[in-house]
Amino acid sequence: AQSVTQLGSHVSVSEGALVLLRCxxxxxxxxxxxxxxxxxxxxxxxxxxxxxxxxxxxxxxxFEAEFKKSETSFHLTKPSAHMSDAAEYFCxxxxxxRAGTALIFGKGTTLSVSS
Amino acid sequence: KAGVTQTPRYLIKTRGQxxxxxxxxxxxxxxxxxxxQTPGQGLQFLFEYFSETQRNKGNFPGRxxxxxxxxxxxxxxxxxxELGDSALYLCASSLKGVGRNEQFFGPGTRLTVL
Numbered sequence: 707a708q709s710v711t712q713l714g715s716h717v718s719v720s721e722g723a724l725v726l727l728r729c730x731x732x733x734x735x736x737x738x739x740x741x742x743x744x745x746x747x748x749x750x751x752x753x754x755x756x757x758x759x760x761x762x763x764x765x766x767x768x769f770e771a772e773f774k775k776s777e778t779s780f781h782l783t784k785p786s787a788h789m790s791d792a793a794e795y796f797c798x799x800x801x802x803x804r805a806g807t808a809l810i811f812g813k814g815t816t817l818s819v820s821s
Numbered sequence: 822k823a824g825v826t827q828t829p830r831y832l833i834k835t836r837g838q839x840x841x842x843x844x845x846x847x848x849x850x851x852x853x854x855x856x857x858q859t860p861g862q863g864l865q866f867l868f869e870y871f872s873e874t875q876r877n878k879g880n881f882p883g884r885x886x887x888x889x890x891x892x893x894x895x896x897x898x899x900x901x902x903e904l905g906d907s908a909l910y911l912c913a914s915s916l917k918g919v920g921r922n923e924q925f926f927g928p929g930t931r932l933t934v935l
Binding site: 748749808813 | 919
């Protein structure tokens with residue numbers, strides 16, 4: 707079965723510091739991987755996704771993630787945190803590129819940014 | 822282009838009642854998926870509809886049901902509400918509902934069961 711593990715339910719950084727949110731997945735087939743962000747009282751917004759091709763994926767708001775098959779990881783990074791990055795972040799995997807495939811989410815990581 | 826809309830945004834019900842939530846997908850999107858979000862279980866997949874047909878279903882009891890109309894709008898229904906059904910219910914739409922396609926999420930309906 708496919709699963710996603712996000713290490714650290716809460717990460718705190720200072721403004722301007724590096725952001726690193728960890729995600730490891732388990733999948734019996736090559737996965738499609740996603741990072742979503744959720745602000746309070748809002749739905750989920752896609753930050754970036756990996757489907758095929760280049761393993762370093764760039765997303766919105768300066769975020770990027772690298773797919774490492776050997777480590778089964780898809781960690782999210784941002785070189786310099788902004789106060790507006792404070793939110794909850796979800797890593798998700800979908801194992802198949804076929805109709806009706808559901809997203810399997812990690813438990814989420816809350817990012818706090820202090821000034 | 823308008824995003825995914827969900828109504829109502831907030832609901833308060835009592836145990837034993839039933840509830841219907843509505844989701845209007847982005848224009849042109851034919852796939853609608855529903856997810857339940859709770860602090861304890863996180864985000865869990867409920868079901869997915871495409872062209873009025875349910876294509877996939879998560880591990881939820883039969884009290885949870887849904888349907889999709891010819892205009893792609895979707896509703897989900899929860900009967901005989903339990904306290905544990907209190908959650909944020911998120912709807913997501915995508916063009917075809919295929920794995921790699923981006924799913925666009927609505928703001929959710931927060932259901933409180935008393």
